[in-house]
Amino acid sequence: MQREARIANYFLAVFGIISLTLLSLPLSGPVRVFKACLVYLSDPAAYRGAKGVEKIADVPDRIRGLLAADIENRLMREEVKEASWARAEAQALKAENERLRAVLGLKASPGYTSIWARVLERDPLHWYHSFMVDAGQKDGLALNAPVLGKGAEGLSVIGRVVEVRPRSSLVLLVTDELSSVAAHLSSSTVEGLAQGQGGARLIMNYLSEDASLTLGDLAYTSATSATFPPGILIGRVARVFPRDPFLTFQSVEISPALDSGRLSEVLILKRQGSP
Amino acid sequence: MSYILLFFSAMAAQWLWSSQFAFWGLAPQLLLVLTALVAAYRGPILAMCLGFFWGLFLDVSSPHLFGANALALTMVGYGTGSVRRQIDVTGAGSLSAVVFLMTWAYFLLLGVLGLVFMEGFLWIGWPSFLACPFYNVILVWVVAVAPPFIFLGKSRN
Numbered sequence: 364m365q366r367e368a369r370i371a372n373y374f375l376a377v378f379g380i381i382s383l384t385l386l387s388l389p390l391s392g393p394v395r396v397f398k399a400c401l402v403y404l405s406d407p408a409a410y411r412g413a414k415g416v417e418k419i420a421d422v423p424d425r426i427r428g429l430l431a432a433d434i435e436n437r438l439m440r441e442e443v444k445e446a447s448w449a450r451a452e453a454q455a456l457k458a459e460n461e462r463l464r465a466v467l468g469l470k471a472s473p474g475y476t477s478i479w480a481r482v483l484e485r486d487p488l489h490w491y492h493s494f495m496v497d498a499g500q501k502d503g504l505a506l507n508a509p510v511l512g513k514g515a516e517g518l519s520v521i522g523r524v525v526e527v528r529p530r531s532s533l534v535l536l537v538t539d540e541l542s543s544v545a546a547h548l549s550s551s552t553v554e555g556l557a558q559g560q561g562g563a564r565l566i567m568n569y570l571s572e573d574a575s576l577t578l579g580d581l582a583y584t585s586a587t588s589a590t591f592p593p594g595i596l597i598g599r600v601a602r603v604f605p606r607d608p609f610l611t612f613q614s615v616e617i618s619p620a621l622d623s624g625r626l627s628e629v630l631i632l633k634r635q636g637s638p
Numbered sequence: 639m640s641y642i643l644l645f646f647s648a649m650a651a652q653w654l655w656s657s658q659f660a661f662w663g664l665a666p667q668l669l670l671v672l673t674a675l676v677a678a679y680r681g682p683i684l685a686m687c688l689g690f691f692w693g694l695f696l697d698v699s700s701p702h703l704f705g706a707n708a709l710a711l712t713m714v715g716y717g718t719g720s721v722r723r724q725i726d727v728t729g730a731g732s733l734s735a736v737v738f739l740m741t742w743a744y745f746l747l748l749g750v751l752g753l754v755f756m757e758g759f760l761w762i763g764w765p766s767f768l769a770c771p772f773y774n775v776i777l778v779w780v781v782a783v784a785p786p787f788i789f790l791g792k793s794r795n
Contacts, residue, residue: 367681367682367683367719368720368723370683371681371682371683371686371716371719371720374682374683374686374687374712374716375686375712375713375716378686378690378708378709378712379709379712381690381705381708382690382693382705382706382708382709382712383705383709384705385697385704385705385708386703386704386705386706386709386751386754386755387755398698398704401698401699402698402699402700
């Protein structure tokens with residue numbers, strides 16, 4: 364037994380030193396590639412989830428690109444599966460909505476189709492005013508078509524088309540002084556008018572005097588908006604102005620949900636029936 | 639020859655189980671259980687040798703630290719072997735208790751190695767930390783009647 368214990372101690376020392384050496388040494392590129400590929404082939408679940416790509420951060424670029432593309436592909440397949448169910452559900456709800464509208468004798472809301480367009484150019488002198496997109500009359504765009512952007516919180520308002528050319532269009536941003544959108548806040552049903560200021564933020568005026576306004580409230584387009592479909596996110600309340608005794612309404616400052624300066628693609632809605 | 643067969647078949651079984659039959663992401667640690675079993679029945683030296691190379695296999699097939707599992711399974715073999723000198727660990731009850739505690743020790747050692755060699759404690763998550771010891775104990779009872787156990791023999795040397 365004593366002899367066995369002594370030998371075991373030697374073995375522990377040897378294996379311990381080897382293990383600690385392996386732990387201390389940085390792995391060479393080919394070894395990291397081999398390890399990452401082997402793990403990925405044997406158990407792709409190890410790389411699933413949001414932190415999956417982080418685990419291959421130390422793998423050389425080309426292999427990391429391949430693995431990251433496959434991980435992304437798997438995630439997107441799952442998203443597509445979920446989206447197909449959401450789409451079926453939305454279609455069923457739409458059909459139900461139309462049927463109920465018909466029963467109540469309400470006018471049917473206009474349907475929309477959409478088109479993605481790339482942002483072509485921005486005028487540095489009018490950064491918060493407008494930009495050009497690569498879709499125009501030939502793509503079926505019309506004046507005042509709503510322009511949306513996709514961010515982490517889903518679709519949000521970017522602006523509207525104010526000039527249509529054959530293959531391009533000018534989009535007036537909601538942050539422009541000439542822009543205004545009928546909107547409501549998430550915490551209440553009070554409506555107001557979100558108006559561009561020519562800067563990064565909007566001011567939402569005409570909110571009821573009695574409404575309680577809180578920071579972080581979300582502002583959505585209202586059903587009374589002439590341009591935008593209802594329920595599209597505009598932004599978040601960034602500041603509540605103190606009540607002015609000379610005014611009959613309250614105002615808040617809105618921080619747009621998406622920075623239009625970072626967008627490279629936008630979604631433009633076309634009324635159904637337009638070419 | 640039988641140990642070589644045990645070595646490779648255990649690796650194949652572990653891979654198959656953890657990648658194909660994991661239940662809610664949880665799979666028993668066959669290699670840890672076998673390391674403890676070998677240490678209990680055949681002594682720490684053989685267990686440490688098997689544990690070290692099984693650990694290397696786990697390290698190659700894991701995205702985390704390279705060498706951590708090798709060290710941890712070596713320690714499991716050594717620890718069980720040390721306990722074996724004090725008490726009889728060949729009984730099902732005592733062996734289950736040893737495997738139960740060794741599982742937690744294994745997780746904690748991996749965590750500490752992460753703290754030393756990575757940016758933070760390598761935490762496996764509460765579900766694994768709480769469920770795996772029980773999973774492993776069940777496996778002890780299953781393996782005790784399986785063919786690998788037969789050639790390990792019931793007698794202590």
